[in-house]
Structure formats: C-alpha cells, structure tokens
Amino acid sequence: MFHISVQFTIEIYSPFQRCVNRGSPKAGIMRTMTIKVAINGYGTIGKRVADAVDAQDDMEIVGVTKTRPAFGCDLAVRKGYPLYCTFDDAERIASFADAGYICHGGLSDLLALADVVIDCSPGKVGASNKATYEQAGVKWIFQGGEAHEMTGMSYTSSANHMENMNVQGTRVVSCNTTGLSRTLVPLYDHCGELSVECTMIRRAADPGESNKGPINAIKPVLKVPSHHGPDVMTVKPEIKINSMAVAVPTTIMHVHVVTATLPEGHGLTTASILEMWSRSPRLVIMNGAETGITTTAEVMEFARDIGRKWGDLHEIFIWEDGVKLEGNTLYYFQAIHQESDVIPENVDAIRALMGVEGDWLVSVAKTDAAISKYNNL
Numbered sequence: 001m002f003h004i005s006v007q008f009t010i011e012i013y014s015p016f017q018r019c020v021n022r023g024s025p026k027a028g029i030m031r032t033m034t035i036k037v038a039i040n041g042y043g044t045i046g047k048r049v050a051d052a053v054d055a056q057d058d059m060e061i062v063g064v065t066k067t068r069p070a071f072g073c074d075l076a077v078r079k080g081y082p083l084y085c086t087f088d089d090a091e092r093i094a095s096f097a098d099a100g101y102i103c104h105g106g107l108s109d110l111l112a113l114a115d116v117v118i119d120c121s122p123g124k125v126g127a128s129n130k131a132t133y134e135q136a137g138v139k140w141i142f143q144g145g146e147a148h149e150m151t152g153m154s155y156t157s158s159a160n161h162m163e164n165m166n167v168q169g170t171r172v173v174s175c176n177t178t179g180l181s182r183t184l185v186p187l188y189d190h191c192g193e194l195s196v197e198c199t200m201i202r203r204a205a206d207p208g209e210s211n212k213g214p215i216n217a218i219k220p221v222l223k224v225p226s227h228h229g230p231d232v233m234t235v236k237p238e239i240k241i242n243s244m245a246v247a248v249p250t251t252i253m254h255v256h257v258v259t260a261t262l263p264e265g266h267g268l269t270t271a272s273i274l275e276m277w278s279r280s281p282r283l284v285i286m287n288g289a290e291t292g293i294t295t296t297a298e299v300m301e302f303a304r305d306i307g308r309k310w311g312d313l314h315e316i317f318i319w320e321d322g323v324k325l326e327g328n329t330l331y332y333f334q335a336i337h338q339e340s341d342v343i344p345e346n347v348d349a350i351r352a353l354m355g356v357e358g359d360w361l362v363s364v365a366k367t368d369a370a371i372s373k374y375n376n377l
C-alpha cells in the first residue's frame, strides 16, 4: 500500500527563474492585489518560507532581513529578494554595502512596505521583535520556538484555521506539533474524544548546525511532560495529550512513537484509519517492508528523489506496517522533516490572518499546488 496525498513531480531549480518571474505579467499586474510579505530572519525556516510565499499568486515577498552580511545574503540576492538589515542601526546597515551587498534599509523600512511579517528569528528571540511589529501596524506570524503565551494565538492548518481568520498575529506551531496535529486532528474529528501518550525522538541538530548535540549520547528531555503534547492543545484543546522527548545523534528527522486511546464505539479498524489518513492532506503512507523505506535515512532519500529544493518533505511520513489498532488503543510511528513540514503552514496562516480564505482545505490545496508548480514538479 502506498498513499501520497499530494502531487509530486520533479523540481528543476534554475537560478535564472527569478529574473523571468520578476519581469512577468504576474509580478507587474498582480502587484497591487497581492499580500505583501516580509521575512524577518532569513535562516533555515525563513529562506524556505520565502520561496513558498514567492510561489503563490496571491502574495509576494517585499524583502528579507539578515543580521549581517553573511553567506545567506547570496541566496536572497540570487532569488531577487530585496535585502534589509534586521536592525535599524545605520552602521549595521552600512556594513552590507561594505561587503558588496545592496541593503535597502533597516527592519522599519521593510515593515513600512509589508502587510504581514513572518518572524523566522531563532527561538525565543522573536518575542523582542513583537513591539516593533505592533508599532509598525503590520500583522505578524511567529514560529514554534516562541511561547504560545507571548502570541496568545497559535496556528496549524488542520486544527484551527478558522479561529485565526483576521487576527492580528499568531504562531505557527513547531514541526513536532504540526506533525502530531496532522494525524491526530482527523482521528479526533471522527471520534469526538481522544487521549494520547507519545514520545518524541528528536534530531539533535539541523544539518547546517555545528554547535548543537549530542553527538554520542541519548539525551532525555528532563521536563515531563515535554512541551510538545501540551503544545498540541494550543491549537486543538479538545485532544488530551502528554509527551516525553529524547534527543538522539542524527540531523535528519524526528520520529514520534504514538499511543492513542480511542473512545468506546469508535467504529474504526487499522485499515479504516489508514484510509482516513490517506484522504488527509500532507501525509505520506508507505509500507516499510514493501518499499524498503524502513528508517529516516531512506525517508530522506525518498524526499530527495521527489526533487524539492533542499530535499524537503512537507508531508508527515507514516509507516503503514507500523500502525496497529488493538481494541481502543492505536499504536503508530511517524517521521517529521523538521526543517520543512511547517513551511506550507506559514502560507496558509497568512491567508487566515489576511482573511482571504476561510476554508483550510482550499488554502492547503492552493498552497501545495503553487509550490509544486514553482518547483517545476
């Protein structure tokens, strides 16, 4: 059995593509109608969100920020995204020109052009930017490294798109919370009640990071429960869920070990749960024994074969032969590509905040189709 609930084709990246797009009728005629998006923090998440936004016909990137003229600036220049400094300090802005980059100004200059800013700064740093966004009068979206208490609102496409319609700001929940929501929300919607225990086996660092670990140890998160389960309740409070977590020496993917208790009379079977998930967006279901995809290494190789840039996998990967319903207890594993599952969610969140699409399924379909087309898939 092999289900993919999205369309895959092959991505061919051309550094010249932006030049073609910039001069296209889309860029010119649609300019006044599109949502203007600023990216504050052009790192692992920021550069991916920028491309996902650039792919859409109802929004455009008005600029991205870097703290200093470091190597990420080259990518922004190649993509044709106007480059701004994360800070308004004149000396820091001037340092970009000294390094040979055209810097269009500081964060305030960028915010003056934007309808919404996507804050992709490192975890817990974003909170210090909130007052600046409020002062500039732009809508704001933070990432999962920030606390729900700071934003007062959280978002994931499958759980609470409608509740985020027209709000001033929100937080796209973490990669793990997004992954849990993708499989648990459809189950909850069917059962009307759900109690979950899960363990997050977390990658120690992203592939591009050299300052994190462990590199030869298994590190339990000595906070019980870990934040992941309670975080699901910020977008779907009806799901009762607890989690524990361990970090392991890998850079590719998290794996979740999930045990869910379904209510009496749920009427589901293992096969019908797989069928339900196969109809839910952004999930991939594969049989490990049949495909030979039995570890996260093969999942990532599969993702690279699809051909999305950076080898990204926006979908949550479920092993069909790792799913079993025993009476009222459901057991399953799922794998999360930490750097990319939240990327399309940011695009859907923009549509919710700007009040342009109330149906999350319509937004998801539009987002994903545009990303595929953009990547020539």
Ligand code: NAD
Pocket: 040, 041, 042, 043, 044, 045, 046, 066, 067, 072, 086, 120, 121, 122, 123, 124, 125, 129, 143, 144, 145, 146, 173, 174, 175, 206, 338, 339, 340, 342
């Ligand atoms: P990153 O370190 O790769 O990138 C952060 C970028 O923000 C860098 O370019 C950095 O220079 C810049 N920056 C530093 N200080 C800033 C400031 N004050 N204002 C604006 N930008 C600043 O981090 P990341 O992995 O992209 O994470 C960004 C956010 O996304 C965090 O909240 C993180 O928890 C969340 N997130 C990360 C992952 C992941 O796997 N990397 C997955 C889901 C969510």
